[in-house]
Amino acid sequence: MSNAVAHAEAHGHAVPHDALQHHFETMQQQKEASTLGMWVFLLTEVLFFGGLFFAYLLYRVWYFDAFAEASRTLDISLGAFNTAVLIGSSLTMALAVRSAQTNQRSATVRWLISTIVLGCVFLGVKVIEYADKFEHHHVPGPNFVSESVWAAQEQIFFSLYFTMTGLHALHMIVGVGVMSVVTWMAAKGRFDEHYYTPVEMTGLYWHFVDLVWIYLFPLLYLVERHN
Amino acid sequence: MLDTPKLPERHYLNNGHGLKSWLLTKDHKRIAIMYLISISAMFLLGGLFAGAVRLELMTPEGDLFLADTYNKMFTMHGVVMVFFFLIPSTPAVLGNFLIPPMIGAKDLAFPRINLLSLYIFWLGAAFFFYALFAGGVDTGWTFYTPFSSFSSNTNVIPTALGAFISGFSSILTGLNFIVTIHRMRAPGLTWFRLPLFVWAHYATSLIQVLGTPVVAITIIMVFVERAFGFGIFDPTRGGDPVLFQHLFWFYSHPAVYIMILPAMGVISEIVSTFSRKTIFGYSFVAFSSLAIAVFGFIVWAHHMFVAGISTYSALVFSFLSFSVAIPSAVKTFNWAATLYKGAISFETPMLYAYGFFGLFLIGGLTGLFLATLGTDIHLHDTYFVVSHFHYIMVGGAIMGYLGGLHFWWPKLVGRMYSEFLSRVSAILVFVGFNLTFFPQFILGYMGMPRRYHAYPDEFQVLNILSSAGAGVLGIGYLLPVIYFLWSLKRGEVAGPNPWGASGLEWQIPSPPPTENFKVQPVVHGEPYEYTPHVAREANLV
Amino acid sequence: MGSFGIPLFPEQASTFARDIDALYFFIVATSAFFALAVTVAVIVFGIVYRRRHEGEVGARIEGNLPLELLWSVIPTMIAMVMFGWGASSYFHMRTPPAEALQIYAVGKQWMWKFQHLEGQREINELHVPVNRPVKVTITSEDVLHSLYFPSFRTKMDAIPGRYTQLWFEATKVGEYHIFCTEYCGTNHSGMIGKVVVMEPDDYQAWLAGGGVEGTLAERGQRLFQDLACGTCHLDTGKGRGPSLNDIVGKTVTLADGATAVVDEGYLRESIVNSQVKIVQGYQPLMPAFQGLVSEDNLVALVEYVKSLSPQATTQAPAGATAPAADPTKKN
């Protein structure tokens, strides 16, 4: 265990940075603590979605035909468009972090705002998709309507579809909220090349949200499209 | 010894007054105290439910409560005790208070997140209280579906959300500990110089961050079934209720180790201090904590041997389940060996540690009956199981927690409690506990199922014994409330190190100042060094 | 059995009981040994090495590697013995003999309904012959239940949507408890009953007792006709559905190329969720009967279809589940 630990042995600065909290000795220590904290948080997120993915996997194997049929009711072009949007937002996020690292305040703000906009586009498309599902009575539960012989098992697919994409969207909403605060902080000039941890942490979170979608897209939209 | 010690002039308790100075504090010590008050209240509430259950079970007929009321009593007993008392108990109170001073830090890595976790805990509790006042909930703390999703007509949603929310409190505490232990150790304090209490909390935190999210998603899935009529575990749509159990126990089995590991950490500290001796096999005790945390994740389906899992997986899970027994045994043997050639004294914390030995031994060993396939078929969901996990979670975890509370109470408040009353309470708890729960092993083997409101006549004698024991146990648990409160004003001033213990936390004043250390300590020595020299000069700072 | 008037063990009334009790005693003895050893050690150390004066400190002993290995390895070996013994008993308990008498149990809030092949149906009471293996196929109409016979030392959960099973061979004539051990709501503790173990002759007499409208399979046959199953499931195999003659115990190839063994669970699923496993060469035309046929009647239908396979050993594999696909293999 101990050899896996990078020790914070940096020396203290003569003048402490404004952003240094009292209980840390150095900025280095503070930053490493935040980074580790964020990664541990993402670790919890992996297991959070992991349980859901297993449920999906199990029922997909059991009820493949129902899943294939239900999946075909999703709009693949909207799904692919959203995938592109989200990957694009990951790019702008990475560039925002880079701008923060290199102390380019206005570029940081610009990239952050682009990320927020792309995130909102994604959510907007999601709203369109959800509205369509409501209209077609594809929401599982008492109002579910399906002509299919696999109607019952299709409900499992849609239950998982809504739970998975709903939780994903919830994560995005939280991300957009956090990012708005970080953008405001960046605009106020709170960050410099020694302290940009909030930008970086938001970035990690946002990339994780992207990562979940990278799996959700093929699993939900592309179950069986070739016939 | 020095002459009568005095309380320090400035300490964390008098650094700021009024409610606001507490509610907005970022000081881990004040947060720990608020946790202490919160979970003590929850313990009292859970205890009342337990008392109601034991009262009902004094007679075979279901004559005291209606069946529905009884079902709500045991459900809420379980929910309160598991999610709102045992999971936070030692980590959120003692861990929160002691990990920073033990590793020479001024605070946890994320003080604001620490406060946030307390507020989240309160929010979760608020949801639970809503459910309670809206009429309670009757699913059992396990929320097994399809009963919880489609059959129960009680307040499942607010209760489940309460458990879900309090889970985030637990995750944040664990996350904070992990980062703190990695990043905030004083210079010279290498991993193998850490107190075993810290090792135990590190292992606990791993479980908290790895397991809790899985139960969170499981609760969400039940929530969408119940709230929106979705179907994920619903057998009428082809769902598998057993999948719920898999996901649930992936967290809820390791959750037992969230309760017992910190208690084990406490016991290591107490045993070493009161035998004035370094812990025997330090690295084995340290690594056995990690081993329990990791192995704890691969054994969950022993809760499901008769739940319809495949024969082969039952075999594998049974085999793996024994893997947890080994590190637990190693710990126990090492504690016993630590006493060898010690200089042992029996103040109250040590009495609790001895009580822990007795109860944890029984609790751990009876686990073997449930890991073994043949016997588990018979014993599953009987009172044998009830008794087994109470020996671990109450006998083990609460003995450890109370032992730790008595051990560090002088550090928390700077004053001593009544040694006589506390010894009486330790003995009452031990005796009362055994009287309550030992008969339940026999009841279980006799075949009495758990969660029964009424039962056949032949089980009555043992049930009466058990209920009588619960009375003794209740007195044992109430006594500390009295003498701890008394000690706040009247207790003898303790001084920094009343037990002559070796840890860093004993080198700072009691109660500690807000920043714990005036200058950052640098660690040179090994942990648990008791030389005659150190013993004489306990007060180093 | 008893000590001071307190009974300590349930009756040993099945072939499992002796083995499970012996295993229990083995673990009790092993546990008692370790518990006593540690308890005696800590008490003796506590007395012998008590602190005699204020400044006294303990000896500096860091640890002992051979000792650590010893007390890791020995418990591991003992644990493996427990595991082996327990696993072997478990396999025995999960493997019903082929000649076992078949009985169906359906759990429902809050009662146990039992059906005998000869047509008898009973609630919260189960009559079985002594010295003959009995296999109980279990399911539930609503939530989880668990069928528990303490005197036989066996239990199994009743799971809605699928069949589980247990078996036992009673060895003593008498009446014993039946409990529900999986919490199932309000009247969980009222979901109890008794199993009546009878001499074979008495059992035959009981079976012959009146009020029975034909055997279970015959009842199934009537349902089969009422539901017009025969319209498609022609004997010739030329119908829109496959012939049901002589299929039980056979392996069928499904539309997606996977295979499935025809057992009770498969038959049940093919009725309630008829679309999930389509036999190769047939179209998914059959309506799903989920919620339309009660579990009692499903049992009758299953038993009727089984009666069409006279040679089949109808023993379902233990733990067989409704959808028994292999998750490692994706379509």
Next chain:
Amino acid sequence: MSGHVSPKSLYYSIFGALMVLTAITVFAAYVNLGAMNAPIALAIATFKATLVVLFFMHVRYSSRLTKLVVVTSLFFLAILLGEMMMDYASRGMGVVLPTLQ
């Protein structure tokens, strides 16, 4: 102090790769590959995820501890998925081991 600064071009090329891979995923879904459709889609997704983790999330340039956290999360995810899969995959199997008694 300010950590590893990747060149902008790296980010753009990773973005390009992710877009191309997305296109391949969609394309592959329309081709009948039999049982291989799902594994291929998941393999591409995993490759994409790896790119995101290594470059966008800077794990490639991060401390060993960060890498350890990533590996830990995958390890416990594997336990969760693997052990549950073990149960479901063996549900249909009968008992063939000889009883020892």
